[in-house]
Amino acid sequence: MSHPHESSAECLFCDIDAGVVPYAKVMEDATTLAFMDIDPGSDGHLLVIPKRHSADLLEISPEDSAVTTLTVDGDAIAARALILAAAL
Ligand SMILES: [Zn+2]
Numbered sequence: 688m689s690h691p692h693e694s695s696a697e698c699l700f701c702d703i704d705a706g707v708v709p710y711a712k713v714m715e716d717a718t719t720l721a722f723m724d725i726d727p728g729s730d731g732h733l734l735v736i737p738k739r740h741s742a743d744l745l746e747i748s749p750e751d752s753a754v755t756t757l758t759v760d761g762d763a764i765a766a767r768a769l770i771l772a773a774a775l
Contacts, residue, residue: 700736713766718751719758731770735759 702708704720711723713733724732735758737751747755 698740701740704736704738714758714762716758718754721758721762731766733762733766735762 699708703710703722710725712720713723714721718739719735719737721733721735724734735755737747737755739748739751741747741751
């Protein structure tokens, strides 16, 4: 199976997407990946990335930016539900 990311010592997110670095996956689809931050700045810190590598926000394509935003919107609701469920 081909993978949009290649393992790279220079990009942690590509290594995460390639499965080289362990992580707690929350959600994955064809173009985006959502996972819990290894070193969270706050409880429930969720990271959502496009699978296609971008060096920074200026390099990301409009398409990847749009689909990532849609994933963030969906996952924010799911993450909130998980946090609420854990608090019960
Ligand atoms: Zn990358």
